[in-house]
Amino acid sequence: MTTQATMPPTTQASEQPLRCAYCGTERPASELQTAAIWRNYRQVTALYCTDKPCALYAQMAAEG
Numbered sequence: 001m002t003t004q005a006t007m008p009p010t011t012q013a014s015e016q017p018l019r020c021a022y023c024g025t026e027r028p029a030s031e032l033q034t035a036a037i038w039r040n041y042r043q044v045t046a047l048y049c050t051d052k053p054c055a056l057y058a059q060m061a062a063e064g
Contacts (some may be wrong), residue, residue: 002005003063007033012037016029018032018047019047019049020032020049020054021046021047021054021058022048022049022054022055022057022061023049023052023054025049027049030047031049031050031051032047032048033047033048033049033050033052034046034047034048034057035047035048035056035058036061037062038047038059038062040062046058049057
């Protein structure tokens with residue numbers, strides 16, 4: 001009789017909730033978008049909510 005080892009189920013990165021870079025709410029990856037923000041003359045990309053203006057607010061906060 002051959003016993004086959006079973007591996008524990010792994011969670012994929014898309015299933016794990018990610019955080020919005022501005023408001024910090026946890027959401028699935030499908031509800032986040034990547035946006036480029038200009039901060040200190042450099043372009044920084046991060047994940048932001050798709051249904052709220054988090055990317056816009058992050059840009060305004062970076063400008064001061």
